[in-house]
Structures are given as structure tokens and as C-alpha cells.
Amino acid sequence: MSNYKLIELKICGDKKGSLIPIEPGVNLPFKIKRVYYIFDTKKGVERGFHAHFNLKQLVISVKGSCDFIIDNGEKRESIKLNKPNKGLYLDGVLWREMKNFSSDCVLIVLANELYSKDDYIKDYKKFLKIVKN
Ligand code: T46
DSSP states (O other): OOEEEEEEOOOEEETTEEEOOOOBTTTBSSOOOEEEEEOOOOTTOOEEEEEESSOEEEEEEEESOEEEEEEOSSOEEEEEEOOTTEEEEEESSOEEEEEOOOTTOEEEEEESSOOOGGGEEOOHHHHHHHHHO
């Protein structure tokens, strides 16, 4: 069963500026095995267009913005990621597409598994078959 939701991350600020801690079991529902970030996405480029068999992730736009489209096989939703305290939690088989990147957009992604090519579903029809079964 797939699931996604927005997680509002608490900003811990002081007079020096802002800071957001992310801690498994506190404000993150999984243990982190991998962190990657996406930046310098070229103008007009769209990313994603795949689902995962088994992966939990938290995606945050720490700078700039993009539209993150999620499709669970029944409905599609577009979520604007544009704040460092807005995390998009993804769990399970969800088709994702990322569009309209601002030139300064930096997405940081925390994941509960190491990178595996075999965990990707890149064919939309195959994705639909999996989620409808
Ligand atoms: C996702 C969205 C939000 C690696 O070598 N290690 C990694 O951990 C990752 C994520 C990617 N790569 C390589 C594979 C490709 O040659 O980096 C290149 C770009 O990866 P990809 O085309 O998968 O990037 P996106 O932006 O389409 O998707 C990524 C993640 O792959 C995906 O899991 O949910 O960001």
C-alpha cells in the first residue's frame, strides 16, 4: 500500500538565522541510509518518470522550487515544493514526475535504502499493472 504526505518541519531559529534538524523517529518515519541532492537542473528539463518497488523518501526543496507530481495509479496530484520546511514523504509504489524547476532549485532527498537500479519501475504501464493487482 503506497502512501504520501507533506511533513511540516519545525524551524529552529535564533538570531544567527534558521536551522532545521531531521531526526529518524522524531520527525522522520524511517532510518536514513542514503542522502542525495538534485541541483542545476537545466531549463525545461523534467525528471523522474518512474516509481520504486520499495523505497521510503523525504524530498525537500531547500532552495528554489519545482512541481512534484505524484500518481498512485488512481489519482495524480501536483505539489509545489518551495520551502525548506516542507518535506514530501513518499512510501511505496508511487509514480513521480518533477517539472518546472527554478534555476536555483536544490532538492535534498533522504532515503531508507541504498541506490539500486533494480528498484526502479520505468514503464508506466508496468507501474499501473503492479498497483492495480
Ligand atoms: C526519485 C527522485 C526524487 C545514482 O548513481 N545514485 C543515486 O542514489 C541516484 C538517486 C541516482 N544515481 C544516478 C542514476 C542516474 O544516472 O544519477 C543519475 C540521475 O538519476 P535519476 O535519473 O534517477 O534522477 P531523477 O531526478 O529522475 O530521480 C531521482 C531518484 O532517482 C528517484 O529515486 O525519487 O529523484
